[in-house]
Amino acid sequence: MSATSGVARRDEDEVCPVCKSSRYLNPNMRFLINPECYHKMCESCVDRIFSSGPSSCPVAGCRKTLRKNKFRQQTFEDIGVEREVDIRRRVMQVLNRREEEFDSKRAYDDFLEQREEIIANLVSGIDVVKTEAKLKRYATDNVQSIRTNQALEVEESQSFQARMTLEQEEARLRRQAAREEYENERREMQAGRNDFLLRLAAGSPADAAAIAREGHKVLLKKSSARRSEEDRIRQKQAALRGTDVKRTASLLNTADTAGTTDTGLVKGLRKIKAPEPEKPYDPFDGMVPEKHDYYTLQDYYPSAYLDKIRKDTRMQAGGYDLREYYSRSLMEAFAGLGVSIAEEVAQRDATSMLGRSKPASTESAAMAAVGNTVASENAT
Amino acid sequence: MAASPFASRSPSLTISSPNTLRLRASTAQNASQTSVARRPQNADQELTEQLNDEVRQKYVKDKRLGEGTYAVVYLGHLKNDPSSSVAIKKIKVNAEYKDGLAMDAIREVKYLQELSHPNIIALHDVFSSKDQNLSLVLEYLPRGDLEMLIKDVNIHYGVADVKAWMGMLARGVWFCHENFVLHRDIKPNNLLIGSDGEVKLADFGLARSFADPNYNMTHQVITRWYRPLELLYGARQYSGAVDVWSMGMVFAELLIRIPFVAGNTDLDQISKICEAFGTPTEENWPGVTQLPNYIPSDRNVPLQGREFFLRQFPIAGPVGAELLMSMCALDPRKRTTALQALRHSWWTTEPKPTKKEDLPRKAGGDKKMGDDLTRRGGELDDSTFKNAARQLDFGAK
Numbered sequence: 001m002s003a004t005s006g007v008a009r010r011d012e013d014e015v016c017p018v019c020k021s022s023r024y025l026n027p028n029m030r031f032l033i034n035p036e037c038y039h040k041m042c043e044s045c046v047d048r049i050f051s052s053g054p055s056s057c058p059v060a061g062c063r064k065t066l067r068k069n070k071f072r073q074q075t076f077e078d079i080g081v082e083r084e085v086d087i088r089r090r091v092m093q094v095l096n097r098r099e100e101e102f103d104s105k106r107a108y109d110d111f112l113e114q115r116e117e118i119i120a121n122l123v124s125g126i127d128v129v130k131t132e133a134k135l136k137r138y139a140t141d142n143v144q145s146i147r148t149n150q151a152l153e154v155e156e157s158q159s160f161q162a163r164m165t166l167e168q169e170e171a172r173l174r175r176q177a178a179r180e181e182y183e184n185e186r187r188e189m190q191a192g193r194n195d196f197l198l199r200l201a202a203g204s205p206a207d208a209a210a211i212a213r214e215g216h217k218v219l220l221k222k223s224s225a226r227r228s229e230e231d232r233i234r235q236k237q238a239a240l241r242g243t244d245v246k247r248t249a250s251l252l253n254t255a256d257t258a259g260t261t262d263t264g265l266v267k268g269l270r271k272i273k274a275p276e277p278e279k280p281y282d283p284f285d286g287m288v289p290e291k292h293d294y295y296t297l298q299d300y301y302p303s304a305y306l307d308k309i310r311k312d313t314r315m316q317a318g319g320y321d322l323r324e325y326y327s328r329s330l331m332e333a334f335a336g337l338g339v340s341i342a343e344e345v346a347q348r349d350a351t352s353m354l355g356r357s358k359p360a361s362t363e364s365a366a367m368a369a370v371g372n373t374v375a376s377e378n379a380t
Numbered sequence: 381m382a383a384s385p386f387a388s389r390s391p392s393l394t395i396s397s398p399n400t401l402r403l404r405a406s407t408a409q410n411a412s413q414t415s416v417a418r419r420p421q422n423a424d425q426e427l428t429e430q431l432n433d434e435v436r437q438k439y440v441k442d443k444r445l446g447e448g449t450y451a452v453v454y455l456g457h458l459k460n461d462p463s464s465s466v467a468i469k470k471i472k473v474n475a476e477y478k479d480g481l482a483m484d485a486i487r488e489v490k491y492l493q494e495l496s497h498p499n500i501i502a503l504h505d506v507f508s509s510k511d512q513n514l515s516l517v518l519e520y521l522p523r524g525d526l527e528m529l530i531k532d533v534n535i536h537y538g539v540a541d542v543k544a545w546m547g548m549l550a551r552g553v554w555f556c557h558e559n560f561v562l563h564r565d566i567k568p569n570n571l572l573i574g575s576d577g578e579v580k581l582a583d584f585g586l587a588r589s590f591a592d593p594n595y596n597m598t599h600q601v602i603t604r605w606y607r608p609l610e611l612l613y614g615a616r617q618y619s620g621a622v623d624v625w626s627m628g629m630v631f632a633e634l635l636i637r638i639p640f641v642a643g644n645t646d647l648d649q650i651s652k653i654c655e656a657f658g659t660p661t662e663e664n665w666p667g668v669t670q671l672p673n674y675i676p677s678d679r680n681v682p683l684q685g686r687e688f689f690l691r692q693f694p695i696a697g698p699v700g701a702e703l704l705m706s707m708c709a710l711d712p713r714k715r716t717t718a719l720q721a722l723r724h725s726w727w728t729t730e731p732k733p734t735k736k737e738d739l740p741r742k743a744g745g746d747k748k749m750g751d752d753l754t755r756r757g758g759e760l761d762d763s764t765f766k767n768a769a770r771q772l773d774f775g776a777k
Contacts, residue, residue, distance in 0.1 A: 281733055283722040285498065285551055289558075290719070309593045317667030318615025319622070319712025324591035328560045 107268025446750020628707030
């Protein structure tokens, strides 16, 4: 950074463009901006000009009406960036659709592109009036969904915050536990050594080797017991952490059901399916019982040949019913009448274009395999 | 028998489930591709053999689900669609049928390929392998069967669930009867459950067409506990009423979670039915004494009325008990038909049947499917229900 630019910026920063007072005279001077026009001025100017109600911007050539309550400190040094961030925040608050509301990834990407385009238009001042009108209409049309998505966002950020603090707290506890553990170990080691020295001092020189071995063993045993205890505690903590994460995750999932409708501005939103009214139960599942297209069934057909059966009480007692015979004979006699070969050929050709046709193989293979034994089957 | 091809959605029309369509569509495509490529190479093969090879090579076997005396069942998938699942039932070459195929297999192929309904197991393809074994490519039903649910004490279900299951069973049976096919082995472990919870009628090993007066039919069908009195009395001419009796027994079993009339022998079964529902006489069942194996009963129990069913099956409610009673009429002519059963007011009375996706479910269904499909028709799984009969005392009043 060169010295000149540094000086220039400081100069600009130090003198209020409205009242020309400088930091030299007023060391506590703060500069404020208004997102209407982003013209910078000092706090005292704001108080002076806007305390008695809205007034026009004092900067020459800017006729925007400003209100005092909109003035704030700027976040970014570059006023262009500040303005873009503001516009972006405002657009994002309105166009706050979420990925799960869209039919496909493609539709969501299109939406993101559209949003960027709107932001770019507003930032660079292309079609501002039209874009603003579009945005406004969208906002009024989708008040409900905008509100739900905002609530969802808040909830998400809150749960994220909660998880972060939880993790930090856990890390702190772990560190503390490790420190305590180290302390304990050191203290015990010391105590063991003291004890061991005392016993060495009290005992005879012959026992020295035995006492030394024993003391070492006791120390080892103690430390391994402690280690397994700590392992158990650690596992318990890990398990607790696992359930916590799961709980928050499930919380997020349940919140995730926002009703959506397709609007003029945003395309490709997932349609909400209205549940179909439940149909009454049909015992026949859509089929029509006793439907004969070409004949009507009578209860009696005179036939000398069948009279014998009609009189056979034994057959009747077994449940045999001649009406079934009539029905079957008629069905078989008229079955062919429903077939219109021209229609079926046309249908077959149309479907085979789509790769759909009935294989001729089922019947032929079956008959090839069983053909000569079928005849004997009727005898049973 | 033939399925009538009416254009409307009438029961006589066979309807492909979407799943079947998908399987068939993709297989057809594959078949046409391979056939073009392969035909010139083995032109000396017979056409039927070529077709058979095409079908066989469409499927890949993954793992064995179960093995029984009669068949081995594998889990498989389409070669060009690894996400599909099918059950491949390979019929064993049996010592009894040296000169041909097992009757069960023929029946199963013959009737299943004609019936296409959401409540009947779908037969996708049939092929034979090199050693002349017949393999049936069936719909894969991974959620076990009703027997598994009935027996598991950890599973609790209510009358709404029973209503949903019975509705699906009744539709399947009605569709069979509408196309003049008798199932003749309805029992809880032949009622398999699909991945969506749909109950499907499986094991057509004893099925046959009916209503032809010129053929006698065998009375040695249907697993004993679910066999109606006319079959126990040896009737050679009967109707869909035999399946309806089995349906009634399944209904009762779903309600009390134990087989309702479980005889140790055929004679025992007759006496148990007579004691439970009443003794058949010429008055309440005209012509019963003329049935070939009719045995006069020494005790005469009057026919049970509505209050008996209400007392035995309190959770069914008065309307449900009435439907059950109509399914359990001794005289097959007085018994309700599957069509009449579906028109009963029980289906529309409260509670509503449970939606099929909410029905109770249990893990381990694929193994159960393997066991169910390998059993020979009409067999009792004796080990599982061995002492069930002793726990029911029908003499107690």
